[in-house]
Amino acid sequence: MKAIELRRTLRTSPVLCALLIMLAVCGIAVFAPLLATMDPLALDPTHRLSAPSATHWFGTDAFGRDAYSRVLHGARVSLVVGIGAAAIGIAVGLLIGLLVGYFPLFDAVVMRIMDGIMAIPGILLAIALISLSGAGLATVMVAIVVPEIPRVVRLVRGVILTVKSEPYVEAALSQGTRLPVLLWRHLVPSTLPPLIVQGTYIFASAILTEAILSFLGAGLPPETSSWGNIMAEGRMYFQLRPGLILYPGIFLSLTVLSVNIIGDAMRDALDPRLARRF
Amino acid sequence: MTPHSARRIAGGPAPGHPVLSIEGLNVCTAGGRNAATVLNDVSFTIDPGETVCVVGESGSGKSVSSLAVMGLLPPGELRVESGRILVNGVDMLTIGPAALRALRATEMAIVFQEPMTALNPVETVGFQIEEVLRLHTRLSRKARRERVLQMLESVHLPQPERVYRAYPHQLSGGQRQRIVIAMALILGPRLLIADEPTTALDVTTQKQILTLIRELQERHNTAVLFITHDFGVVSEIADRIVVMHHGRVVETGSRTDILSNPRQVYTRSLVTSVPSLVPAAPNPIQPDCILDVRKLGKIYAGRGVLKRVKALPAATDISFSLHRSEIAGIVGESGSGKSTVARCIAHLMPASEGAIVLDGTDIARKPVGTLGTARRHIQVVFQDPYRSLNPRMRIGESLIEGLTNFGETRQAALQKAGALLEVVGLAPEALQRYPHQFSGGQRQRICIARALALEPQVLIADEAVSALDVSVQAQVLRLLREIRERTGIAVLFITHDLRVAAQICDSIIVMHQGRIVESGSTRAVLTQPQAPYTQSLIAAAPGKHWDFQNLCPLPTAEPDYPHPIRSGLSTPDIPGVSHAQPITRRQP
Numbered sequence: 001m002k003a004i005e006l007r008r009t010l011r012t013s014p015v016l017c018a019l020l021i022m023l024a025v026c027g028i029a030v031f032a033p034l035l036a037t038m039d040p041l042a043l044d045p046t047h048r049l050s051a052p053s054a055t056h057w058f059g060t061d062a063f064g065r066d067a068y069s070r071v072l073h074g075a076r077v078s079l080v081v082g083i084g085a086a087a088i089g090i091a092v093g094l095l096i097g098l099l100v101g102y103f104p105l106f107d108a109v110v111m112r113i114m115d116g117i118m119a120i121p122g123i124l125l126a127i128a129l130i131s132l133s134g135a136g137l138a139t140v141m142v143a144i145v146v147p148e149i150p151r152v153v154r155l156v157r158g159v160i161l162t163v164k165s166e167p168y169v170e171a172a173l174s175q176g177t178r179l180p181v182l183l184w185r186h187l188v189p190s191t192l193p194p195l196i197v198q199g200t201y202i203f204a205s206a207i208l209t210e211a212i213l214s215f216l217g218a219g220l221p222p223e224t225s226s227w228g229n230i231m232a233e234g235r236m237y238f239q240l241r242p243g244l245i246l247y248p249g250i251f252l253s254l255t256v257l258s259v260n261i262i263g264d265a266m267r268d269a270l271d272p273r274l275a276r277r278f
Numbered sequence: 279m280t281p282h283s284a285r286r287i288a289g290g291p292a293p294g295h296p297v298l299s300i301e302g303l304n305v306c307t308a309g310g311r312n313a314a315t316v317l318n319d320v321s322f323t324i325d326p327g328e329t330v331c332v333v334g335e336s337g338s339g340k341s342v343s344s345l346a347v348m349g350l351l352p353p354g355e356l357r358v359e360s361g362r363i364l365v366n367g368v369d370m371l372t373i374g375p376a377a378l379r380a381l382r383a384t385e386m387a388i389v390f391q392e393p394m395t396a397l398n399p400v401e402t403v404g405f406q407i408e409e410v411l412r413l414h415t416r417l418s419r420k421a422r423r424e425r426v427l428q429m430l431e432s433v434h435l436p437q438p439e440r441v442y443r444a445y446p447h448q449l450s451g452g453q454r455q456r457i458v459i460a461m462a463l464i465l466g467p468r469l470l471i472a473d474e475p476t477t478a479l480d481v482t483t484q485k486q487i488l489t490l491i492r493e494l495q496e497r498h499n500t501a502v503l504f505i506t507h508d509f510g511v512v513s514e515i516a517d518r519i520v521v522m523h524h525g526r527v528v529e530t531g532s533r534t535d536i537l538s539n540p541r542q543v544y545t546r547s548l549v550t551s552v553p554s555l556v557p558a559a560p561n562p563i564q565p566d567c568i569l570d571v572r573k574l575g576k577i578y579a580g581r582g583v584l585k586r587v588k589a590l591p592a593a594t595d596i597s598f599s600l601h602r603s604e605i606a607g608i609v610g611e612s613g614s615g616k617s618t619v620a621r622c623i624a625h626l627m628p629a630s631e632g633a634i635v636l637d638g639t640d641i642a643r644k645p646v647g648t649l650g651t652a653r654r655h656i657q658v659v660f661q662d663p664y665r666s667l668n669p670r671m672r673i674g675e676s677l678i679e680g681l682t683n684f685g686e687t688r689q690a691a692l693q694k695a696g697a698l699l700e701v702v703g704l705a706p707e708a709l710q711r712y713p714h715q716f717s718g719g720q721r722q723r724i725c726i727a728r729a730l731a732l733e734p735q736v737l738i739a740d741e742a743v744s745a746l747d748v749s750v751q752a753q754v755l756r757l758l759r760e761i762r763e764r765t766g767i768a769v770l771f772i773t774h775d776l777r778v779a780a781q782i783c784d785s786i787i788v789m790h791q792g793r794i795v796e797s798g799s800t801r802a803v804l805t806q807p808q809a810p811y812t813q814s815l816i817a818a819a820p821g822k823h824w825d826f827q828n829l830c831p832l833p834t835a836e837p838d839y840p841h842p843i844r845s846g847l848s849t850p851d852i853p854g855v856s857h858a859q860p861i862t863r864r865q866p
Contacts, residue, residue, distance in 0.1 A: 167661075167666040170658070173626060174653065175654075186668055189670050
């Protein structure tokens with residue numbers, strides 16, 4: 001029944017478009033070295049800030065690097081950050097959420113810590129972390145994932161609290177099922193549908209946050225071809241070469257928009273009650 | 279002109295004219311080409327002042343017909359295909375939504391099963407009853423309030439002024455249902471539809487509500503369409519009975535016709551599967567004691583960091599013993615602590631005090647991890663068959679869970695599971711299927727199979743047949759008895775239904791407010807109850823004057839058979855029953 005629902009939701013045109021765009025972005029990320037016309041890091045001081053041409057499709061930046069190749073490689077960075085953040089966020093959140101939901105003892109303490117984390121603005125935390133331990137992919141990931149964890153924990157906790165009192169869980173208990181097995185076999189599966197949906201949102205917001213951090217100069221090292229970095233460098237020459245901001249900007253918005261549309265569609269499909277209400 | 283005055287001008291139907299007449303009603307699912315028929319050519323009538331009971335098992339279409347009358351069929355899901363529904367001669371299906379809205383509450387009203395969800399939790403009940411008057415009359419504010427207070431008084435709520443300002447959660451289940459009835463009857467509708475109005479209530483409260491409906495009906499000559507699955511209730515209140523099955527009317531007749539001389543095979547099987555209140559022949563009690571519960575107590579600790587919350591004793595001083603192949607019943611109303619006792623014994627929650635001695639060892643205080651084989655010797659079958667099996671797991675996986683936990687190989691466990699399914703009357707192919715592919719009764723059989731897989735010494739059935747239709751209930755009870763005979767298992771049978779207890783239990787423990795008030799053999803407790811509470815419980819059991827198996831009235835000392843509810847207009851409050859105690863839901 002769920003499969004039918006999923007297929008029906010996915011068949012609407014915005015969702016199909018979003019899926020196609022995501023497929024294209026993934027293709028670009030995987031085959032970036034093949035699709036790129038040049039090395040994204042190769043400097044060419046003689047061709048600085050050149051206009052789009054047959055050799056430089058999107059033009060070049062202030063160091064003469066090929067903007068087109070950099071934007072393609074930027075898709076790699078974005079997807080790695082997005083998928084990584086979603087995976088880590090969900091894994092950690094699920095673990096904490098399980099403990100908190102199942103053991104009331106943890107609940108009071110851990111949830112207050114989570115509330116604390118939620119109170120800190122994500123960007124501020126990221127900037128603080130990076131100024132403490134220096135820029136790099138790992139730091140950026142931590143900075144992006146940490147603010148997302150409380151949301152995942154709350155989600156998992158809610159599901160566990162409801163499912164924990166289901167008679168089938170009590171039946172399993174009285175059948176002598178040990179706790180780790182019980183959690184894995186009877187409780188975790190019901191958290192998965194909402195987690196998949198939450199994952200897409202983390203994915204989208206991670207891509208966005210990485211771009212923001214890089215744009216602010218608090219993200220990945222400047223030589224990395226990330227969309228945020230490209231835009232940050234293009235900012236100064238906006239009047240001369242608007243493409244340096246425009247092209248990575250378009251890629252960024254389309255990717256984030258598609259991920260969000262897909263996430264909404266999955267929520268509607270996996271939780272039909274919400275779909276009807278909105 | 280308000281609809282209210284409109285009706286008065288019209289003067290209502292001539293006497294002898296039916297208030298409600300359903301003619302050839304067909305309802306189907308709104309599914310386009312593959313629409314399924316839900317109601318098939320349903321016809322019946324109700325005269326003024328008459329009570330017609332529509333009975334049937336779940337899925338028979340009895341609720342759908344009542345919703346169709348009120349014009350409340352879920353849009354987009356069910357639609358009326360053909361037929362007429364005449365209320366006072368006006369066809370509900372053709373008058374349009376605005377006219378229908380005007381007729382609700384003035385001409386016809388409905389009372390639902392669950393009074394908590396039928397009331398708005400954020401408004402006072404006074405405001406909610408007054409809303410009916412605000413919408414349908416032009417009374418002044420003062421007159422409205424007066425009218426509401428009058429109505430509260432006529433449904434016998436104490437201190438109407440206080441109740442007027444109360445919120446639904448501050449009232450008990452029975453009080454809430456009185457409010458809903460007050461709301462339904464305040465404009466004096468000619469037709470009252472009551473859709474299982476007492477199913478969520480305890481028997482003693484049920485009796486009071488039935489009496490109230492009868493009293494108001496007689497005062498206003500209201501026609502009552504009463505939907506129920508409970509033949510006990512039917513035998514007390516019905517003038518005529520409509521039996522429904524699979525969306526069709528199987529049989530219509532007077533109460534005596536249907537209950538003592540059913541013409542259709544289906545009606546006969548339905549009536550005769552109602553368990554009798556007369557205790558069945560007891561099983562001789564074996565001398566060896568399997569489970570000994572001594573002075574068991576459970577206190578729900580007060581929680582709350584900032585303010586002190588009072589600790590709540592849910593069970594106090596519970597002592598009894600269970601012998602080999604004995605079926606012992608724990609009966610009581612909601613909140614009596616019977617489920618608490620069951621859950622403590624099953625080790626689903628720790629007992630606060632006392633001992634639970636199984637095979638010579640006290641397991642009451644053992645941490646769950648060290649229970650070892652004691653865990654497998656006490657197994658539970660829960661009330662709700664729809665929630666007791668993991669919907670994501672195949673039946674086979676659910677059945678072998680316990681066996682593999684205790685070291686059996688997958689292969690051997692699956693073989694055993696297949697054999698167990700045959701024991702409970704299902705084909706071994708069921709192993710490959712998922713829970714949603716089975717009916718409630720079949721699922722309960724699967725749950726019993728799962729409990730038996732570990733070859734326990736004690737089986738706890740916590741309201742295990744309460745969610746099932748009577749015919750299915752009878753089958754499951756038979757199965758339990760067979761298993762007891764075959765394996766010598768001892769069963770602790772928790773139920774609120776005295777009829778079921780009378781049929782299956784060898785001994786009965788009556789609980790009230792967390793304490794045992796009476797215990798003994800089923801025969802002794804049911805025929806010569808000593809405690810006043812037990813007496814009131816038995817007195818409130820609906821249909822105790824009718825022998826459903828033999829289709830005739832029971833010979834009783836009390837000669838008030840003809841209409842027990844009618845003759846006793848105001849039942850005195852039952853001793854020992856606290857009305858202040860809110861009843862929010864049935865025992866889990």
